[in-house]
Amino acid sequence: MRFGVSTFVTDEGIGPAALGRALEERGFGSLFVTEHTHIPVERESEYPGGGELPRIYYRTLDPFVALSAAAAVTARLRLGTGIALVVQRDPITLAKEAASLDLVSGGRAVLGVGAGWNREEMRNHGTDPVTRMRLMRERVLAVKELWTKERAEFHGEFVDFDPVFSYPKPVQDPHPPVLVGGSGPTALDRVAEYGDGWMPLYGRGTGDLAARIADLRERAGRRVPVTVFAVPARPEAVAELEAAGADEVLFNLRTEPEDDTLRRLDRLAALL
Numbered sequence: 001m002r003f004g005v006s007t008f009v010t011d012e013g014i015g016p017a018a019l020g021r022a023l024e025e026r027g028f029g030s031l032f033v034t035e036h037t038h039i040p041v042e043r044e045s046e047y048p049g050g051g052e053l054p055r056i057y058y059r060t061l062d063p064f065v066a067l068s069a070a071a072a073v074t075a076r077l078r079l080g081t082g083i084a085l086v087v088q089r090d091p092i093t094l095a096k097e098a099a100s101l102d103l104v105s106g107g108r109a110v111l112g113v114g115a116g117w118n119r120e121e122m123r124n125h126g127t128d129p130v131t132r133m134r135l136m137r138e139r140v141l142a143v144k145e146l147w148t149k150e151r152a153e154f155h156g157e158f159v160d161f162d163p164v165f166s167y168p169k170p171v172q173d174p175h176p177p178v179l180v181g182g183s184g185p186t187a188l189d190r191v192a193e194y195g196d197g198w199m200p201l202y203g204r205g206t207g208d209l210a211a212r213i214a215d216l217r218e219r220a221g222r223r224v225p226v227t228v229f230a231v232p233a234r235p236e237a238v239a240e241l242e243a244a245g246a247d248e249v250l251f252n253l254r255t256e257p258e259d260d261t262l263r264r265l266d267r268l269a270a271l272l
Contacts, residue, residue: 001242003272004030005265006082006229006250009066010059013255014262020070022262024077026269031070032082032112032229032250035063040120048117048204056255064097071105080110082199082229082250083181087115087132088125091139091159092166095146099170107171112199112229113140114181133186134158140178140194147175179227188216197225202232202241202252210244233268 005028009016016033023031039058047053067079079101086094102109115136116122119129127135135158142154142161147170151163170176180187180195183205191198198216200206206228216224227248228241241249251268253261 001238001246002029002248004028004032004078004080004248004250005253005268006032006034007253008056008059008255009033009061009063010056010255011061012059012257013056014258016061016066016069017073018258019261020077020079021073022265024074026265027272028077028265028269030078030080030110030248030250031067032080032110033063033066034060034082035085036060036118036121037085037088038121038124039118040124043118043120045117045119045121064101067101067109068104071101071108075106076108078108078110079105080179081112083112083114083116085116085122086113086136086139087122087127089139091142091154092146092161092164094139095143095166096168098143098176099147099166099168102170102172102176103168105171109170109172109176110179111143111176112179112181112227131158133190137190137194140180144175144178144194177225179225181229183212188212188219191216191224192220195224197227197247199227199229201229202237203230209241209246213245233271235271238271 036057063081071079098111115132138156138159142159145152145154146166152166153163177196179197179199180191181199183200213226226246228246229250230252231237231249233251
């Protein structure tokens with residue numbers, strides 16, 4: 001079992017470099033940061049967590065900038081998006097950003113992907129919420145082509161480009177792992193088709209996690225790695241996920257100033 005944290009890196013909490021250094025010093029294996037490009041003032045989409053949308057959603061740093069800052073002061077920490085909102089990103093730019101992170105970190109990038117829940121946010125990027133899952137599929141497949149082909153091209157319903165050169169290429173062979181987020185009824189289909197791993201959110205559709213992991217690995221015909229996102233800092237939660245067959249636990253880390261965060265990480269480290 002591997003252990004890391006998932007968190008919102010904002011302009012009001014600990015900086016990404018200080019956070020990355022503190023995690024590696026305490027023996028954590030990974031840092032996954034979330035993404036929201038913006039939050040529309042007028043919003044109809046309900047917050048999946050219930051109640052008012054927390055302030056941290058309004059103030060996230062760009063994930064690739066934050067992870068690059070953490071990469072510069074660490075040597076072993078895996079650096080992941082949790083999640084990159086692929087339906088709000090140009091795939092050619094996304095391929096370059098993720099490959100650049102993999103290069104500057106010496107092969108430590110992980111691309112967690114998802115379609116998101118905030119329909120007003122994605123509409124501002126020109127994305128139709130109705131077709132967002134099909135759009136995400138094509139953009140992920142296009143990113144993999146750009147990572148692995150000298151002359152990459154893609155022709156789909158939403159993504160269409162003739163042969164291009166795209167550099168840098170990732171350090172990892174064949175590319176950074178793509179972890180598909182979500183736990184809805186079709187999530188495992190997406191993982192099996194174009195994911196290198198599954199990243200469900202703890203407590204949302206994970207009640208029968210052991211059965212779903214077994215189903216995923218059977219339909220994929222391989223041992224698909226499972227990283228569980230936003231796990232509470234409780235020994236029983238870790239034991240539950242280990243028994244279910246998960247490979248990595250990402251403890252949910254509150255966004256706080258540096259001193260408070262360091263004290264919280266000291267307590268979390270006792271669970272490793």
